Amino acid sequence: MSRGSLSTGLNELLKEANQLNPGGSLRLNDSMVSTIYSRAEEIAGRVVTREGKPNIDWDKKLDDILTSRFFGFPSMLLLLAVIFWITVAGANVPSKILATGLFWGQERLTELLYWLHAPAWVNGFFVEGIYRCLAWVVSVMLPPMAIFFPCFTLLEDMGYLPRIAFNLDNLFKKAGTHGKQSLTMSMGFGCNAAGVIACRIIESPRERLIAMLTNNFVPCNGRFPTLIALAGLLVMGVATSFGATIIVVGIVLFGIVTTLAVSWVLSKTLLKGVPSSFTLELPPYRKPQIGRIITRSIFDRTLFVLRRAVCVAAPAGAVIWLLANINIGGVSILAHAANWLDPFGQMLGMDGYIIMAFLLGLPANEIVMPILIMSYMATGSMIELDSLEALHRLFVGEHGWTWLTAVCMMLFSLLHYPCGTTLWTIFKESCSFKWTALAALIPLGVAITVCFVVAQTVRLLGWA
Amino acid sequence: MGLINQSCGIGAIKENFGKSQFSNADHVIALAGNPNTGKSTVFNALTGLNQHTGNWPGKTVLRAEGRYIHQGLIFKLIDLPGAYSLMANSMEEQVARDYLCFGRPDATVVVLDATCMERNLNLVLQVLEITSRVVICVNLVDEAERKKIQIDYHALAAELGVPVVPTAARDGVGLDKLVETVSGIATGRIETKPNVVRYKEEIEVAVRKLEPKIKKLIGEAFNARWVALRLLDKDQTVIAAVEQWLTRKDGVLTGMEGVVLA
């Protein structure tokens, strides 16, 4: 057989197929789908029997509340608030216990090293650097995650997520994007990389890109603890976990508004176009298996967070310790860098150390807070830090934080840029340097603008 | 279960197209079905892995692979994204469609939602056009029971001409039977005679004209009737795939570009 003859054969076949169905006159697809469906109907008619109606139509009853004109939006807000409240309130105690335990461990380690006559830098590098950073990540991250994820999974298994998309679709339509973007955002709560992957459910490339570029505005699990801790700081002494919950919910809502606004701008400028067709199936509610959800997501999450903490936080702790302890001209590298970044930080309502923590936190958002604490502690006098009160003393007492600093850091954390993993995922999904770069630059631009405006306005008005 | 290791962080982008993780498998089994029918739940139950499951259409967007051992044989199981039909409309549907059409698994399990049979049978009938090595897994029978829906599985098997297994995958009910049946199909122990849908006469006439020519051109690599229908429908992805397959074969035959293209 000579080369190419097979392809020629195919071309002839195509020509013949074309003659058999000239200009698509058979309306082939329509006719075939109709035939298949009438056969499906026939089979179903023969094999499926319904013995009357179920006693209570739970789907209808639930949907009558969860998607109703009056209760649809309030119930969404309430559910969000309840989940965060359980997370914030419930995480307090285990966080404290973990911190106490882990920092007790730190002292014992130091004693052990002292007893072994290890050089001072060993204790500094391993205990004050690596171990302390790990301890922070674990005690701050773990409890909120262990509470948030089972709650979220419960809603997911019940079938609530498509209802969110159903309720919010009109907003997304007005922003020129796809209603399923709210599903990808829900995934983003867990992890922005997962959210970006989930964007594959959006058919139109334009809308998929918008969803990918804006997924970062949903705070992922790496940023939640930061937000929660800062919210706790803000309301300390004034209100309880209830107040912190309201702040966190407010921040999340602000993220959603930003998503819509940025999506709208994108669909009017860089990614111009009209919304594509939208169909969404609302599956029946299903009873979730509460026991299994709790055990699995705690177990799975726990191991996951611990592993990631070891992989990212340990080297980060080491780097910070080195930066804080290598001096150039009598001042540590860390202080040099922070001082250099300070004017920029101040402009945005923060300081050089915070900006530096965000920069070093690019590989994973969960280490931003530990890095900040470590760099503060490396320059301060405090050694132990095992409670929110201690954090308050460190931030407010020693580093001159005001409520504006906390607010700006929360905003910056919400908006800044996706973590390295997410950027890598965006690159894999879009196969484009340009969109990957924009995925970092657009949020960064938004974050800088928002923080700048907030900080300057507040200062102008003399509120802080 | 949502948001777990596999679906987060760097794990989210792990997908192995083409090259296989478990190349030593004896049989390859694909899991297909409408979105949200419990494919990933079946997958997890059989392989012991942790694919993301949850009650909303669209949470599985990538192809996942796992394996289980049954009677000394290694079965590689492929979890596919949900699809309403095989005329791919979205990226995730295309992943499913491409695998079923061109991945040529030894058996395909179509997972059905017992509470929504009519819509689900649409996909089943389309899958039967591509391959006869099909097992129907009617899942969520516990939900159907709760909604007082009864299904005559024997009649269903007779109508379709392929084996039917009822399951409640989340509770592990019926999975032994499913594994047994899958192994029967994959090893050829169970013969099937699928009742494919007959279209209106004009279409059937056209198909009869094309079918023998397609058989001559591509042999048994693809189901000739299905290719004929796709060519008539001018399905560009299928045409492109057949073309690619032919070019490759051409190259191998002439021995010129075999290495490069194969």
Added chain:
Amino acid sequence: MCVMENSQDDYPANKIIRLWDLPLGKSATVNSIQAEGITRRRMLDLGMVPGTIVEAIRVSPAGDPKAYRVRGAVIAFRKEEAHKILINFKGE
């Protein structure tokens, strides 16, 4: 777009209207789909072939989309899509 009315007296009026205009709680049968391309295929895949019974069951709190029962499943369509589906509706 023509809206025909059946004028025979002894039948209930059988109107061709758009799916979007089907009142909540009412059923009708699909007459035809006016969308083309991928949207048309998607609707067909979901079982919206002529003759299929559809029931309007709820509307989003934001007024759009609306959810319909089609072949045992609940599917939400935006206004734009539901406008492209014509139905035979035996009105009150």
